[in-house]
Amino acid sequence: MNGYIATKSIKILGAPVHIHWSVVVIGTALFVGAIQTPFLAFEWLATYLAIILIHEAGHAYVAKRLGYRSHAIYLTFIHGLCVFEAPYYEKEANQVAWGGVLAQLALALPLVVLSLIIGDEQPPAVRVLTTNLGYYNLFIVGFNLIPAKGFDGEKAWRLIPAYINELRARSAAKKVTKRIIRRVK
Numbered sequence: 001m002n003g004y005i006a007t008k009s010i011k012i013l014g015a016p017v018h019i020h021w022s023v024v025v026i027g028t029a030l031f032v033g034a035i036q037t038p039f040l041a042f043e044w045l046a047t048y049l050a051i052i053l054i055h056e057a058g059h060a061y062v063a064k065r066l067g068y069r070s071h072a073i074y075l076t077f078i079h080g081l082c083v084f085e086a087p088y089y090e091k092e093a094n095q096v097a098w099g100g101v102l103a104q105l106a107l108a109l110p111l112v113v114l115s116l117i118i119g120d121e122q123p124p125a126v127r128v129l130t131t132n133l134g135y136y137n138l139f140i141v142g143f144n145l146i147p148a149k150g151f152d153g154e155k156a157w158r159l160i161p162a163y164i165n166e167l168r169a170r171s172a173a174k175k176v177t178k179r180i181i182r183r184v185k
Helices: 021-033 038-065 090-121 124-144 159-184
Strands: 004-012 015-020 070-075 080-084
Touching: 004 021, 004 038, 004 070, 015 021, 015 080, 021 038, 038 070, 038 080, 038 090, 038 124, 090 124, 090 159
Parallel strands: 015 070
Antiparallel strands: 004 015, 070 080
C-alpha cells in the first residue's frame, strides 16, 4: 500500500506491521509542540498507537485461533487494518470483528479500575496511562462498535443473531432426536 513504511522487525502474531507516514509527521509535530514535556508527549503518542496495535492484534489473534493467517497490519494515525485470510463462514468473520474490541477491553477495564482505586493522586505519567489506555480506550471501543459500514460493529453485532439461530437449530435437533429415540424404543 502506498504511503506505508514496512517494518522488518515489528511483527504481531507473524504479521508484519506497516506504519503510515502520518504517524511520523504527527508524532514529530507532537514532540515539537510539547517541547517542555517531551516524555508526556511520547507517552501520549505511544499509548494512542498502542490502542490501535492492540485492537489489530486482537483481530489477528482471533483469526489465528480460527485457523486463518494474518498477512499484515497497517497503522495510520487515525486507525489500523489487519489483513488476514478471508474466513470461510460469516460467523467466523463476525468473531474476528469482536477480537479487536475485546483485546481493547482486556486492557482498558483493569486500568479504569486502577484509576478509580488510585483516584486523583495519580502522578502525571500514570494519569496518561490510565486516561488513554483506560477511559479513552473504552470510548474508542464504543465508537468502533457502531453498527455502520467501516466499523467493526457492522460485522460484530451480526454474531448475536448467528448464535441465536445456532441455539435454535440445536434445540430443534435435540427435539427431533428425542422423538426418534422414543419411536425406536
